Amino acid sequence: MGHIPEEIHLLIGLTNLNLSRNQFSGAIPNQIGDLKRLESLDLSYNEFSGQIPSSLSALTSLSYLNLSYNNLSGTIPSGPQLQVLDNQIYIYVGNPALCGPPLPKKCSANESQQSAHKNTSHMDFLYLGMGIGFVVGLWTVLCTMLMKRTWMIAYFRIIDKIYDKFYVQVAIRWARLMRTNQDDAA
Numbered sequence: 001m002g003h004i005p006e007e008i009h010l011l012i013g014l015t016n017l018n019l020s021r022n023q024f025s026g027a028i029p030n031q032i033g034d035l036k037r038l039e040s041l042d043l044s045y046n047e048f049s050g051q052i053p054s055s056l057s058a059l060t061s062l063s064y065l066n067l068s069y070n071n072l073s074g075t076i077p078s079g080p081q082l083q084v085l086d087n088q089i090y091i092y093v094g095n096p097a098l099c100g101p102p103l104p105k106k107c108s109a110n111e112s113q114q115s116a117h118k119n120t121s122h123m124d125f126l127y128l129g130m131g132i133g134f135v136v137g138l139w140t141v142l143c144t145m146l147m148k149r150t151w152m153i154a155y156f157r158i159i160d161k162i163y164d165k166f167y168v169q170v171a172i173r174w175a176r177l178m179r180t181n182q183d184d185a186a
Contacts, residue, residue: 003027009034018042020066025049028072033058040064044094047071052098057082069094075107076100 002024009031016039025047032041033055039062048070056065057079065085072095076082085091088102099107145152 004029004032006031008032011035012037014038015061016040019046020044022046027051028053030055032056035059037061042066043070044068045070049073051075052077054079065091067091067095071095071097073097074099076103 002022003026004019004024006029008029012035014035015037017035018040020042021044023046024043027050028043028048030053032053036059038059041056041059041062041064044066045068048067049072051074052067052072054077056062057077058081060081062081062085065082068090072092074097076092076098078101082088092098092103099105145155
């Protein structure tokens with residue numbers, strides 16, 4: 001059980017991508033729409049979840065798409081290229097939580113809001129975890145330096161040395177620049 005790497009969008013010359021029956025899970029990367037030369041995309045019989053990226057509608061060369069038998073949910077993106085594909089109903093079969101044309105299941109405004117809310121709640125937890133980690137890490141370092149006087153002195157000595165080296169480098173380069181400008185003016 002793996003996932004499609006985010007770096008897949010770097011394969012800009014890719015024309016055919018068949019990842020069917022590989023037990024991939026997670027979301028389909030949003031950057032998949034960057035594969036402008038993609039003509040055929042088959043992600044069927046995996047365990048993908050979440051919404052279908054709207055960037056799929058930007059694939060103007062796409063002539064074959066199969067997203068059947070996954071755990072996709074939400075509204076099917078609309079776009080001129082997705083509307084002209086053959087066998088549109090079979091592209092999405094086996095994803096009971098999908099809704100919207102070409103499927104007979106209509107999307108309610110509530111379903112669209114719920115799927116958008118699920119995506120933002122994951123980001124909230126990410127930011128919360130990052131904030132807590134930053135605070136705990138910062139306080140660990142600061143409290144250690146307050147408790148261990150020798151560590152605090154060593155830390156500030158290192159900072160002073162770095163500052164001094166940086167200041168000397170800037171002063172030397174500034175003096176050279178001024179000398180070069182004076183030589184050019186004379």
